[in-house]
Structures are given as structure tokens and as C-alpha cells.
Amino acid sequence: MSRYLNSPREADWYACPSCGDEVRVGSSGCPRCNSRKPTPDEDGDDSVDLSHAGEEFDYEDWKKREFGTLSSRFKPHHLPWKYWVGGILLIIAFVWAAVFAGFVHH
Known part of the structure; x- marks a missing residue:
């Protein structure tokens, strides 16, 4: 090669x-x-696990186990609070600066 x-x-x-x-x-x-x-992806087992085939599927339980409980509807769970608050303050500062710049004419 x-x-x-x-x-x-x-x-x-x-x-x-x-x-x-x-x-x-x-x-x-x-x-x-x-x-x-065969390459490793060719000789893999492609079967489906049907061990729970007779049981009723609980979507809410699966969602809780898979994604956890959300602490807030607005803040993404992977984002630390300090970055979330900092981003909101930065947006407020930009909006305030844009409004203030529109009212001040020298």
C-alpha cells in the first residue's frame, strides 16, 4: 500500500x-x-433478543431508563447550569445593547 x-x-x-x-x-x-x-461485521450475530416477547412493553419505564429523568424542560440535561445561565445573560446583554444603541443618538 x-x-x-x-x-x-x-x-x-x-x-x-x-x-x-x-x-x-x-x-x-x-x-x-x-x-x-468474513470481516468482523459480517460474522456478527444478527439475531433479535426476544426474551421479553410475552411481556407488555412499558414505554414510560423504557424512556426513564434510557434517558433518565429530566430536571428541567428548558435546559438540556447534558449542559451544566453555569453555561446555561451564562448564555441567557449573554443574550440579555445583546438585546439590551441593541435596544440601548437604538435610543442613544449623539
Whole structure:
């Protein structure tokens, strides 16, 4: 893999997932290891967990477990209070400056 590509459209090879050697696009496999091993995302288990299939789904319980309880409707839960208050004060300062600049004519 010593060649430099100007764009992805020029790629006529890819790196073998097993050994890292160059493999030409459209070939039957890697010339070095001569294997067609599945990549980690190909050999994964795609089954669905149906262990709770007979139970009734409680959406409110799931929402509480997944996202937690919200401390405020207006403040995002990932934003610390000091940044929230600082942002509100900054907006108030900009609005006050815009209004004050409109009334003062020297």
C-alpha cells in the first residue's frame, strides 16, 4: 500500500482484512493469504433478543431508563447550569445593547 491516491474513485485495490496486503477490486481474494474470511461485521450475530416477547412493553419505564429523568424542560440535561445561565445573560446583554444603541443618538 505504498501508492498515493488522489481520490477514492481512483482506488482499484483495497487492503485485505486478514493480512493487510493489496487486493485488486474484483479479484477472487487475497493473493498472499488466499482466504475469503468474513470481516468482523459480517460474522456478527444478527439475531433479535426476544426474551421479553410475552411481556407488555412499558414505554414510560423504557424512556426513564434510557434517558433518565429530566430536571428541567428548558435546559438540556447534558449542559451544566453555569453555561446555561451564562448564555441567557449573554443574550440579555445583546438585546439590551441593541435596544440601548437604538435610543442613544449623539
